[in-house]
Amino acid sequence: xxxxxxxxxxxxxxxxxxxxxxxxxxxxxxxxxxxxxxxxxxxxxxxxxxxxxxxxxxxxxxxxxxxxxxxxxx
Numbered sequence: 001x002x003x004x005x006x007x008x009x010x011x012x013x014x015x016x017x018x019x020x021x022x023x024x025x026x027x028x029x030x031x032x033x034x035x036x037x038x039x040x041x042x043x044x045x046x047x048x049x050x051x052x053x054x055x056x057x058x059x060x061x062x063x064x065x066x067x068x069x070x071x072x073x074x
Contacts, residue, residue, distance in 0.1 A: 013043030019032050
C-alpha cells in the first residue's frame with residue numbers, strides 16, 4: 001500500500017510540468033521554467049520512492065512470546 005507521499009509527488013510532478021512547458025512568463029530574478037523542471041524532477045523522484053517504499057512495507061511481522069510473561073491456562 002502506498003501512502004500520502006505518492007499524492008504529493010503526483011501534484012509536484014503535474015505542477016512542475018505546467019510551469020516548465022505551459023507557462024510563458026518573463027520575470028526578473030528567477031525563471032519559472034527552471035522552477036518547473038526542478039519540481040517535475042523532485043515529483044518523479046518522490047513517486048519512485050513512494051512506490052519502492054510500498055513494496056518494502058509489505059512484509060509479515062511475527063512476534064515471539066515475551067519471556068517475562070507467564071501464560072496460565074484454565
